[in-house]
Amino acid sequence: MESVINMALLVFLAGTAFAILRRTTLFSVVMLSGVFSLVSAALLVHLDAVDVAFTEAAVGAGVSTVLMLSTLALTARHEAPGTRSRAIPLIVVFLTGLALVYGTLDMPRFGDPSAPVHQHVAPRYISATAHEIGMPNIVTAVLASYRGFDTLGEVTVIFTAGIAVLLLLAGTIREPTTATKITAMEHHLVLRVVTKVLIGPILLFALYVQFHGDYGPGGGFQAGVIFAAAFIIYALVFGLETAGNALPGRAVRILLALGVLIYSGTGVVSFFFNKNFLDYSVLGATAQAGQHIGIILVEFGVGMTVAAVMVSTFYAFAGQNPPIGDEEW
Amino acid sequence: MISAHLPILQVIVPLIAAPLSAFCRRAGVAWYLSLVICAVSFAISIALLIQVLEEGHISYLLGSWAAPWGIEYRVDVVNAFVLMIISGIGTAVLPYARTSIAAEIEPHNQALFYTAYLLCLTGLLGMVITGDAFNAFVFLEISSLSTYALVALGAGTDRRALSAAYTYLVMGTIGATFFVIGIGLVYMMTGTLNMADLAARLQGLEHNRTVLVAFAFIVTGIGLKLALFPMHLWLPNAYAFAPSAVTVFLAATATKAAVYLLLRFLFTVFGIDYHILGLTMTWLFTPLALAAMFAASTVAIFQVELKRMLAYSSVAQIGYMVLGMSFLSVTGLTATIIHLFNHALMKGALFMVLGAIVLRQGAATFNTIRGLGRKMPWTMAAFVTGGLSLIGVPLTVGFVSKWYLVAAALESGRWPLAVLIVLSSLLAVIYVWRVVEAAYLEEPPADSKATEAPLSMLVPTWILIAANIYFGVDAGLTSRIASAGARLLLGVAQ
Amino acid sequence: MEFKDAFGLFNYWIVIVLMMTGLYIVVSRGNLVKKIVGLNIFQTSVFLLYISMGKVTGGTAPILTGKPEVFSNPLPHVLILTAIVVGIATTALGLALVVRIKNAYNSIEEDEIQKLDLAAENEVDEPGARP
Amino acid sequence: MSGSTLLVLSLLMPLAGAVLIGLAGRSPNLREAVTMTTAAALFAIVIALLMRFNAGPAPEVMLQEVMPGLKLALKIEPLGMMFAVIASGLWIVNSIYSIGYMRGNKEKNQTRFYICFAIAIMSAIGVAFSANMFTLFVFYEVLSISTYPLVAHKQTPEAKASGRTYLGLLLGTSIGLMMVAIIWTWVATGTLDFTKGGILEGKVSGALAPLLLALYVCGIGKAALMPVHRWLPAAMVAPTPVSALLHAVAVVKAGVFTVMKVAVYIFGVDFLAKTGAATWLMWLAAFSLLAASIVALGKSNLKARLAYSTVSQLSYVTLGAALATSMGVMGGSMQIAMHAMGKITLFFCAGAIYTATHKTEIPDMDGLGRAMPFTYGAFLIGALSIIGLPPMGGSWSKWYLLIATADTGQLVMMLVLMVSSLLNVAYLLPIVGRGFFAGSDAPPAHGAVHAAGAAPAPDTRLRAIKEAPLFCVLPPCLTAAGCIALFFYADSLYRLLEPITRP
Amino acid sequence: MIALLVEAASWTFLLLGAFLVLVGALGLVRMPDFYTRLHPAGITDSLGADFILTGLVLQAGFSLVTVKLFLIGAFLFFTSPTSTHAIANAALVAGLKPRHAVVPPRPPEKATQDEEAR
Incomplete structure (x- = not known):
């Protein structure tokens, strides 16, 4: 059940990102980026990162949207249609993406408790915080x-x-x-x-x-x-x-x-x-x-x-x- | 008591000074505070260097937490040397900056300028001294953010500084994010962020694809920060339109810290016998470095604006450093490490001269320096000496770096590389002599009322020039430190 | 790569797709504000990568409640708290630059700004007009 | 005073002179006096060093260790001693001459001229006394850079252009090729010190030796070997005392001197002979010899002709080094001295003619000999010394070179030397001939009309031309006398150079 | 027994709230113009959220969480209507006329003019 919610939120995020890519009116782009932050905050809560979710919501949805809106007030409303060819950026992005996917092949599976990340430094934090810092x-x-x-x-x-x-x-x-x-x-x-x-x-x-x-x-x-x-x-x-x-x-x-x-x-x-x-x-x-x-x-x-x-x-x-x-x- | 806390004091002193300088209303007070702080940090860096030369390396645990759990500062000969370069140049630039900034930046910004300057210094020092990968990213961001602001301050004289700062911000942030992705992937496979611990745990993951991609991302990220050849598009505009004092500081320190970071990750974290390292060196770094040396120098020859010309020459000099690295030999690395120091001296002095010309003539282009040889004798003499050092004439620091670089090329048996290195330094002859000819062999325009630069700018310039010559004549100390650092990085017996 | 394996990595693949969308917006679009939004997306998706590597199936938020439980890894959370600050700092600085560029060039499209710069450069080699 | 302090003093003296000249820039007479005293003092120091060198162990001093293993050090050895004597001696004569010439032609910024001159001489002395290849390279570069302002002295567009080629070629070859060769030697052998018998024995394979030699010889742009000689004719645009300095006293001499030192002290004569690394160099020198002389024939401008004649005369020295025998080395070394004395005379005369009549083209100089007997007399003696006829010093160096070709059985080379001497005659003696005997009726070019001198010429037009001022005529006569003296005292020179020929 | 009853009640509230939010979302998509869309947005904000909140309160029982949920409820009670008001006000000030404005009886061609004017 957990992973279904995960997938749903991630797909939703991807949808928002593509929407941001397509829109030309900057006002809707800023609003969508606020939505993007809120949904990622929701996803972060789901991934047990409550502190980070709180910050992401406060900053992503809150402050950066405010700053962007005030920038829009001072600058322009619409994005001029791009004249430059889309080929080179596409190739660059595709290659980087490919390299990253190639990198994921040897990664520990998502949520796998035996991943090295959970073996080396983190256990001490979890076990020692109680008596060392008491918080x-x-x-x-x-x-x-x-x-x-x-x-x-x-x-x-x-x-x-x-x-x-x-x-x-x-x-x-x-x-x-x-x-x-x-x-x-x-x-x-x-x-x-x-x-x-x-x-x-x-x-x-x-x-x-x-x-x-x-x-x-x-x-x-x-x-x-x-x-x-x-x-x-x-x-x-x-x-x-x-x-x-x-x-x-x-x-x-x-x-x-x-x-x-x-x-x-x-x-x-x-x-x-x-x-x-x-x-x-x-x-x-x-x-x-x-x-x-x-x-x-x-x-x-x-x-x-x-x-x-x-x-x-x-x-x-x-x-x-x-x-x-x-x-x- | 103090000497036990030297490593952290090196970063904390400028860090605390930055907010204090934000309190000062008048630029004079802020300048004075920054000067004292920079001098103190320079003294600390020298004390650290001496301590390291005796004891080998110093480890300082922040918050007294043991190494992989807390953040640890590891100071060894390599980063003590780079610390000394950064704080030394930082101290030399300040007396110079007082008059130069007063002329180039809007009055209301001058007080805060010194805060941004101190933050940039803190960022660079923090990035170089830390032994923790993520901490390096945080301080890299501090130095980058303050650099974007400092470059944008050039808008006082030329509006193009703003678009240059924006491009620099976008490319710098992409570079930093690539770097973070790289660290994230490496952390994912090892679970630790402490560099020494990372190195130990990476030994077992020779053929792990995630570590390989992490290596690629870290190299690309730092490469962007370094302005390695194909990714150098932001550098010429940023250096050309930033205020002169900022260009002096950035040209002499910012790329050095990035080169150091690359050295640290390539040789300490991934280690010399990491199978991909050899391949990347021969098939990626050497061609890119050569391309940088030749393309950037040729473009520099055709520039009209002198600051942009020297900016392209900086891209070429970075090519030298990366080439030195790519030999994977002790002499090669010695060449890179010593060129960090030498290039800081050379470029610092040359950009200071251009700052003086900008102060007197409003701009540093080929028609504003005509006949300046007679009008500003001391400044132009400094330029000639700096230019000779850039070319690599004997008895200057440039020669020492060229010597080690060519020796490394010959030792590795690839003598055509040696000839290429020397040919590209001949390109430097052309663009330096274009300036010397314009300054000395042409008559100044009749109405030119240029007078000699003020003493407050001349003295730091000539201090750097004197250092240029002194460390060219007696390069014993610098080459001893550099070769000790090289052996340390390669893990060869001392 | 049977289905269970692929499914385990699916999470990271979508994060990578997000990263690449962000990067594509930054690299391909000319509008300065759009670039910053793209940069934001790129960085937020990197945060998601870090956090999703710290998640343990069946684990809860790393807050001690006395009862022995399986916790997710707190370290990525700490790193990302710092990274978010870096992200917002860069966005604030970028937006301030956009405002200043608008004042100086009266446009926030990269192509127009380059045209104005070239015009200023060819016209005379004096430094550009005052902002 | 110990040998080493004398050595250091020999470097500091011209430097101090340069500084004093700079300070005394306001009053020309004081400045000239300073130049003269510095030149004389330097000559005295060098002579004292010569005495000490003949008497006891060779004085040496270590100035500074630049990098671990790389030292700036000075040490006297026979070749260096000879070159230093020539340089300091001819500096005095050249100073007298340049005072006359500069005043005669009312040249601008003379202070810069004398300062650069003094620095150039200092670097020449430095090159002469350097104990290792690194020190030599350092002073070699200082020499290139300090002579650039002299070449581009007039600041006219073509002066700047020739300055550019001058510096471009010299810095290009020295940094481009010579530095690589030096570092290669350093990497291969670990040391750069000049040691008798060479340091490459067993360290550099026979196959690579010619490549290393090529890097060295082509790198030494100042030796003006054919491919890299372009800078020498281009430097003719400079005032004559500078051309004299360039051709006779410092620059080219430093070039061929370095070639000789590399051949003798880095490679070693027997290493060269064994590996045959220098055969290609021999043919190149021969070609350069002949080609330069043929080009000199074609030149109508007097200074251009002398320039190409220098290019060919220098190839004698390179040929001597390439023959790789003791007689070849002796012949080459002597040629350095003899050519210096002969060529400086010719240049002084050319300068005197220019000062007196502003003529530069040889066809215009018909009949001048009768009007300027002393100048043309000195010119004749100098020309004979260059050609190598017995009463002049030049003959000895040609003589030893011929013996060397005989020793090594290189008959072709002997033929080349013969043909070259004939060519020398072809392009030098006609000038003298036309000067004295061709009483051509062509109206003289508008010369500086002096008061009617007592010249016995029947034609009134010629009577208008008189000798150049005394300061311009005296030095050529002195150097002409020097050529003759060298013939008779060649023996002392032989004994000075003899140790380097013995293995 | 009581727990079962409370559980069922909370689930019904949650499902009802979810349904209302779904209706609101659909409404947003289907509604023709700006002003009419405000109504479904209001539904999700007020009723939908309240039902979900009460469902959660029933889940949490008497604990600190319930207090927090009530606080959230109070906060929403204040902010959502205000934000709807602010948006509507801004739109009106910006000159966006509602499409099918109910206009007091006047000749039909006037209405069509309004059509073109907008």
Whole structure:
């Protein structure tokens, strides 16, 4: 039964991908890519990767669709018909695909428990997490402690993206004058009321996800994205300027940097106890307590940076002066 | 206490400095902070190199978790040497960048420029020092993302920097994704991500088709990042339209880190006796390297813009490094490793000269450098010396690399290759001398008000030129390190 | 390759098809936004490859519940959490570049941009017009 | 002062001179004085080294180890000593001459000229004293690059074009072929030091030896062997002191000197004889000898004719090396010295004629001999020395070469030498003849009209032409006297070179 | 016994919810124009989801999961009608006229004009 659901979702995904390939109106392409992410999130849940599914849904369906739509608002609607010959790309793609299929021939079968992947490094994580870190969610344990440095790299990557977008778009952000007031959708009464109602729970849910990461799916990254989603809705409905009063650009830039500093700061602390970098055992009374404190701190850093990057990116995109009037939406 | 944590400090110092520099409002403060940080990281890399030369190799467990479970930093002679190159060039570029950036980038971006610069440095250092395959991918992405942003900053002077950055982003991401697919397949067959552990567990999987495809994907992925010949289309535009200081830093370090990564995966992870390695070397790398050397140099001859000309010459020089690798001999690998260092010095100095010309003349093309020999004597003298080093005239670093490369070709018995190597360096004579002739033997336009480059740019240029000559005259140290690294990679007894 | 074997790999083959569709969109289409969507698909399908290699039949999500159970492999999940971040970072940067290219060239089609570049190059060898 | 400090000083002196010339660029007289003193000082150092070399063990010094096993080192051996003496000696004469010529023709950027000149001489001395092939290659390259600004001195389009061919060919052959040969030797033998009797014995198989020799000889572009000689006539566009330097003092001499050192110290005379690796070279040298002389016959431009004559005279040295006998080596080495003295005289005279009358084509020079007796007298002596008639030094080198052909039984080669001497007569003596005896009535070209000199010529037109300024006439007479002196003191030269012929 | 009853009830709810979602999907495909499609989208959003949620609540019994399911229900209760409203509003503002607009009685040729105008 399991594999049937698997196959169905995969075939559905393939269908969406081909649809994206064929469509020329960019608006539907973006929507389809949102669908693609959601369905892959569903598939990931089915493959027992709950954390990844959560992130994929939050990022794939949420943030990237928002960014793409705001790019469309600033650029063009339709894709010009391609003039270039399709032969070379087809050959390249076909050969790569063939090589990959050739590569799958010696792979362990899907879901085969005796595959080398499950024999060598993973068993220790599963068995040792209980007593070494004492945290039910093994993925968060591995993410924040065993391979904590990878996550520091991840935070730095998202920090780089934030800085890069600021570098590229900060120059052309127009000053929030009274003109921007019209974009606040006064006449959307229903939206304004519902948003006011929803923003509270969304922020609450974000904090829940942030600290629930140790026990169930969740963690710094997902929390950050949800936190940013709250501010994006607020900015969309109540206008960039009012959102700017709530969370000003300067504050976002400080939060951006602070998250990374918190994360690397936690790592540096262990130097003074003569332990290697990112060794949390020194932080608490016992080694296990230290791990808990360390992971919470680290996840907090991740959450802060991710939220700040998403908000600052949205501010940068929304701040550009759109060539088309707002009515054309 | 500090010396125990040197490997991680090498990456953490610039990593922490990047957010700190994001706090600075004024470019001056950010520049000063980055200069101090780069100097510190250069000092760390030298200390590491000395420590490694004594002890062989250093292993640093992150989070004190044992090797295959946690992430491990393995520093040996090869990557200590590359670390020193990257942080050394990073330190040399900064004093140069202050004036060059002030002229080429919009004022509001200048403070954040240094943050992106530090992130790029962190990415490169992290990529080179790590002993974990996936960690290398993460830091490869950090350096690539900041590089795309840095290249796009060239839009201050020329809008083509944007399309160049976009093409670079697309090809770079495809390369990185190929690399991740390769790592994924190798992880699937061995279950571990630590490079040393991977090497041990791959021994048994000689004729496994998945490992073979993984090898192909990893090589293609890094090849794209490396701008190996057929996949180099993004490099000329990216280097030509990026701000000059960025081109200096990228030309001298970015491709080096990618070459190091290729060396590390080919010789440490898959190992010298991996049956496909020999075949790929003779039938794929050698022809591609030769094609790179000849095609890129010939195209360089016909360029009007000097930065693009030197960019094509960089593609040719990468061909030399890959050719050195393809001999699978100690001398060949020594040639590749020493050319990493020599090429960084050569290209760093040459691009710095072009940056000075761009500062004074607005652009570095054949009609803006006419008669500059008299107007900007020191800058053009630096160009001549750098050009001679590029050609491979004795008493310069270029000669040392050519010497080892030709010796490797002759040792492997394929003497026609030796002649081809030398012929392609003659192509370099043509395009270097076109510039020298335009600069010295032609009269400057009457109204040209070019004056000598400012001291803050001349001093770093001449430091690199002096290094070019010093390591050309006394190549004892560099060749000792390079041959130790080569023997280590090939697993030959020290 | 009897049916049971082929069926076991079928999962990976479809993931490969997804990857190739993504790559094809990137390589063949000229529209800059479409390329980024293609890049997104290519990367998401790589994530699916990693996760499907970590799945154990009959296993549950790697969350300890006290009861001894068969867990799927947590390591690919960690790797993919990082890879997703890399994916979104690249998308954000790519889209920012597309916006800047639109401002500078007033087009987001690769062929038109190349035509404008060539025109600028032949007209005079001065650097391109200011954005 | 010990031998090694003298050696280092011999390199540093011209370098210091170049720097001082650069500093003294403002006032020409001070600059000229610096050049002269540096030249004189260098000559004194070289003579002191000669004394020390004859007296005790050969001085040597290791400057720097560039790569493990590759050292920049200097060591004196007979060939190098001779070449150094010629180079430093002729530099003095050439400096005097170039002062006269440069002032006479009011050339531009002379400071650059003297700086490059000093660096060129330094590299020539470096080539002379190098202890191993690597050091020689280093100074060889410095010589090529430092003489490029001299060739492209006038900065006219054809000067640039000839500069391009000059540098392209020299750098092309040196990096293209010679470097490969050097690295091949290094890979095969593990050392590059010049050792008597050669280092290739048993390391390079008999079959590969000719290929290695081909790489070496064609790689040494400066020896102007036929296929790679194009750069020499192209360099004629340079001012005459540069052509003098190129042809007599430094560049070509460095070329053939390197060929001789490779033949004697890398391959070893008996290794060459045993493997017969040099037979092809012998035929190539013979062909180059004759072809260059025939082309020289056809040239009406005086400097072009002298250039091709140089190409053929150099092939004598290569022939001497290719004969692979002790007499051949002796003849070749002597030819280096004799040709230097003879050819520099001819060039000085050509320069003097150009300064005085701005004539370059031989047909226009009829009757000039009577107007410029000293120049043409020196020209005659120089020509005789080149042809190899007894009262001049040139005869000794031809004599030993003939003995060498007899030793090896190469009668064809003997015939070639005879024919070549006849050809030399054919293209050199008519110039002198027309100068003195052809009182042609053709109106002289508009020469620089000087005050009516006391020239006894009956024709008023000829009386208008007078000798070139003193500084341009004195040096050729000195070198002409040198040719004659070499004939009588050839014995000391023989004793200096004799050790290299003994195995 | 009770468990069997609860099980059957949850299954009926789940199946009913699934059927409604299927109806909604079919509706989306069959409906002629934009505004009419909003109705089936509403079906899947409100009724379909609620039935499935109650089915799951019955499955989960009294535990933390039930609380979460109720929270999801509340969240959906707020968001789905608002999103439908927002989309309809945007379409109207953008000038998309419903195809078979019920127009107060006026001469027939006017209606056809509307036809061409759109």
